[in-house]
Amino acid sequence: MKRLIAKTFRWLRLIEFDLLSRESETYPSEEQVVPGELVFVVDAGIEKWACFKCPGGCGTTIPLSLNPKRRPRWAVALDWFLRPTVKPSVHQKNDCGCHFWITKGRIDWCKDGRPSPGVAGR
Template sequence: MKKAAALVLRFFGLLRFDLLAGFASAYPSNGEASQIDMVVVRDGDIEKWACLTCPGGCGKMIALSLNPTRRPKWKVTLDFWNRPTIKPSVHQLNECGCHFWITDGKIDWCPGGRPTRVK
């Protein structure tokens, strides 16, 4: 219900976001992560992964470890509307090379981090 309300508010220009987050108990397959959603995989109260489709257009699924004892690691927080904020930035080291921040569900590209062409 909250997602539907957020989408309506975005349609009328009252709420800005590129991504909303949802929760799952299992790691999503490559086709299950859509470009509008981020999936936070958790087991009970333990958040394990944040998964999203690369916003650069390469179609790869990005899986960010939320395990605080492993490196590299990220931290995800969600606001009331489930808009994610990820820290630190996300930098794809594959051929896509995207480098971006996610803040309040908005993708902010780092200088030179946006692909020059969509693959």
């Protein structure tokens, strides 16, 4: 229901977001990760992964470890509308080279963090 409310509010231009979260108990397959959605893997109350498609357009699925004992690791917080905030920033080390923050479901690009036009869609 919250997802429907969030999408309706976005359609009415009351809120903005690029990503909404969806919870899963298992690590998603490549096909289960769709653009515009962050899969928040939580098993038995333990936060494990945050997976989403690269916003730069390269098509890569980005898996972020939420395990506090591993490095690197990230933290995800969800607001009432299920918009994720991810900390720290995400920096792709592949050809895409995207570098961005996710705040309340919005992609906020770091300076020089957008991929080159020729990289998207590879």
